[in-house]
Amino acid sequence: MKRFRLLIWKLKKNLFDEGARKEKRDLLFSIGLFKAYMSSPLAAFQSISRRINRIKEGGKTSNNAEDNILLLEELKTDLQYIIENKKDSKYQSFKEKLIELGWSGRTKDTRIVVFAERIDTIHYLSENLKKDFELDDDSLKTFHGGLSDMEQQSLVEDFGKKDSKIRILLTSDAGSQGVNLHFYCHIMFNYDIPWSLITLEQRNGRIDRYGQTETPFIHYLIAKSDMEGIKTDFHILENLTKKEEEVYNSLGDAASVFKLYDSKSEEIKVEEAIMEQNEDIFFGFALPDVSDDDLFGGDSDVTTSFVEPEPIVPELSLYASDGDYYQDLIEQLKAERLMEYDEAEFVDATYLEIKNTKELNRVLFDLPKESKPTLNGTYRLSLDKNTVQNAIVEARKQKGEWAKFQILYDLHPVIRFLMTKLEASVDKEVALVARHGKIPIGTAWYVIHGQVSNNLGQSVISDFFAIPMKIAGGLHEKPDSLRDFIQRFAIEQNLLTQQIEEEHLESLRALLPDVIDFAKLMHMDQKQQIKQLEMEKQLAVYVEKLKNWEKSAKDHLELTFSDVPQTGFIKRRIEDEERYVETIISQSSQYFKDLNSLNNEAHLKVIAVFYNL
Template structure:
């Protein structure tokens, strides 16, 4: 190792300082010519951690010289140490290419469609994508696959997931149980723990590399906002991203900012747009700012590279389809009681009188205060009808609040919604219905429960009930407790007013076999993202939401991937022969029929109205009820948007990127993962790097590792629920069924997490053990083996070559072999490590032979030539080929960027051409010019750095094989 000058520093270079080794990831030149070096640790004590060095202060920084590698004889039986060290280097190295390398080994039922988002993301310059698969297809699994592959590529060290507060625990547990990727949960409890454990000025996003947090927590916590402004991530995931599509909202503003703080961005949503081009464009612009023209006019060719979207019908794999059950729909028609008829006739009278007056005023072309009054009455009647369709209790609470408000003002009027006498009359009707138990829908609901043999006891099936109004949920809770003699543990309510901890606790409890909850009453806060299908296949839509999107989301809580029983979905539907009411009830029933029709054909409920927004759909149903149009579903067309507008015609469904052979073939010196892990454990024990009682293979597929103080300290950021106590054990298995059965078993008991995790390279325990093995070989040391199957008089040097771009990202990582004559000179052209292993059977049992010091000296003298040949005859060629490939990519992108800039400038000129140049307009124009210039400049420089390979290849000698 030789001391070097500042000019030799380059992104990707390996350096040594303060007794440890680092990889330079970025360089900033100071005003005085010195440099600030961003670096990542690669030796044991600093591995994976990030540092910044100032060459003015750290004067001992040295670039590692591979020609000065010390060669040491391997004396282990069968050269086990050499094979293990080489194998560990292979497994710990970054992998590239457009195939799957490790995620297929995780604990999920492998299906090629789930690989599509990751494979498509890898086709982009930056892996950033919107996953917009339909409800229940397993977007969390698809996110896990992406995270696993990025970690394998060395680009997933720092991860932040943003999810709804109700599913933080669910998401965290799924990613850990299936992929062994630890996320620190920053809910209110997690934040309280951080405040207790970390200094007040300590940035939790720097202390914890992988976190999961609610976007509302970040939005509402000023200190957290301060912390994220000082942080960067390799990957940010935003689940249910439609909640951040509005860039003018606090959530949207925060999401737009976070998109600039990460290399990779994954957005997920089953409802990725609300039909407005600008909101969908906001999501795509987070992924790639230059994808959407500044005019806002785009077609499918602009956005298609940045999202994937499929529905159940598009999944042809029979094994996958077997994880979905054919659901059963049970409509329950409730003939309303005379008391309800009387109340609703009054509601209908208000509606028809308002409509009649509005039509009359419209014909006369009179639009005065009376017209506005009638419109208010019409809206009041529709609101009253909607609240009653939820429950008479919800309608009563609505009337009570209205009466209270009028009394506070001390002013009544002839308007229906301000007429104290009318309101009190309606109030009296509702009190009578409730007091005398004349609620037909509740009676039908109760009868159905009795018919099912349900009494709320521990042996009874578990049921989820959706209702729109919290007042209805309270009403149901009170009545069910009374009628079925239920205790507080048997019935629970879920709604948006609960804290994050309360919501997570309820979701987890309901999904456990030992849960005492027999019936979960939930508002639509439980309709997005929440898994309710574990041990539950019966659902009631107590009221019918006036939106197909909401209805589809509700039903998807139990009708989803992994449901083992037939989902049974009940609709409670009011009926009446009274004119007007009959039509209104039919309209609501048609909603359920249309959702079922879509489910059996199109797959996307939003495609019916093409409004892509639940609130907009509710407004459209209101119009149908006003117009008494029960056929409004048929021939419906939305004036604001169509598929042509959003996606350039046809469907928003995307084509698959999965190739016939999507999983990369493994390069290994071992017959199986199990053999490698066994040798790894035995070697660590032999070298006394772990105690003999700290790890044990129980059989060929199952490993137990004791949680020591050292391991517990290193793995401080694992989810607390997943960590065994000190001296207890981690249970790791190579068998997917064992792990998946453990996941199922964990659902039987509240508070339990899966006792088994996958035994594979990404598990933090395995990564810890592999790091210990790497550290057992001293820095700048390569092991030497004498192998009788290679040609006599030759030596074969195994080299790892790496080249980084100007961003410090490794883009070439290659293991190859340089064959030399012991007498001097090159024996033949360098060859791949794969060919070397295959040709000389290095992966077979090797015979240990004596290695003389003289032989080591001869090999050491050859190292400078080996390094020269490695650079000139292998790495330089690889670098040239890669550079040409990257230059083509850069040229394509620069052309696209120039077109975007030109289009933006043309749009700018057109927009402000005939507008008076007031101060406000000038500022707007200047802001737009500045935005375009910033995006162009930043994007241009980023892609130049991304596609630059001007840096020198950095080589490391891993091992040497020779024969005399």
């Protein structure tokens, strides 16, 4: 390993006296090779082998490190020696750590996730671990982007089951985004260190996340050396892990450290730091130290208390509980003969049982097979989170099992199906009318939903309110919020059914044009103007940022090509880069203008009318 480090450093210092342009090219190649070797000797060996084959196929050699056959063959020989004679101290340290943890890959052993960047490294680890720990194909699995979506999903599901035979999962960064690996697993190894804090945070978040029942242990394999130059490289990589831990402990966001918000950009920044031997890469990115004085106001023993009287806006509902709502939904569907009486019922007022009829089974054809009961079997939907959570825990004990209880809420496919049936039973383009004795005599209150969208078609303002009208004509009083209207006239209480005469309906219809005008002028226009001012301020800030970015991009472009001979090819390259910048400016500017535009007319819909005569 020491010989190879010397050769890598030789590459990094190669041809310093032959011009900056050539030096940078060799440095980039040596950095890439160094990164491959930091993953595993096999990853570096395969990278060099592929490069040698390309050179021989193309017949092009040069003094550049990436085209120097003699230098590459020398590196390849050293790597082959390391691999064949098991001189890889990194793997040996990893192996010893597993033994120290009492892990041997047997059924009783805890599960472990190992992250590596290179597919070659994953194969390298797989081959060596199987030999050293006598593992079979069921005990060790590999996860990478080369697997199909179905294969990836099946593997993750298997790993999350209690009866899974998998003891160690070797994964590339394809497993670092949106994959839950924390069920029955709390130990993870970063076999190599990604040169991005964003990627590192994503990796660690696979087992250190909500729902983890054990203390997660995350290990980093970081090489050390006293060799000048290489020593600095290792320090930079070690500082990446320290900074990620610092961000984690402060409940911060790793992306906010470099403020690049892109893993590739962060990798480039780390590459530049290694090329420049800059250990101060994190200088200026330190998280602020917060003292007790900062928190509690200096030397004063008295702190000003602040209590938000309503930290959470209460839900607006006509029902005392969700259970009451779903009970009424089922009863209404049965009353309308849209559901048979034996198809659904509440059990002990705690959960809902719904039969999987032929119609329901056909509509929900795309649900996972395991999640559906057999035909005429029963869906069990519960409002109690603990019941559902316990059912999920039980289901995770065996492969292919699904929770016996599912959460009862409005987005569940079964409930959405029932809601669709209810909506279909109400005629289109009509509003429900109710006669209510607590409303002032001679008035009608129109409940309206108003919505305004931006130029992207996204809803920006969505509001329910009531327009109070005199049935004889004219506005009764100013518009009222739906919440105040419901509370003021006790709409949430049971209402007596009263006869509604056709002439009353005609009078209510005649008021509709005035209702829409009042709703627009006295309510929605005012909300729209206030929101538009807020959005114009956001747009102004964004435009300023866009100008700064444009200047920075053009300055960088000028700097990049300042010392390059202005050949025809280079001029076309510059023109292409300038057009690219202008395209981003144009598209981003238009997108944000559309995003923050409220020039569209409000869409108004009458939901219901309450009146009294």
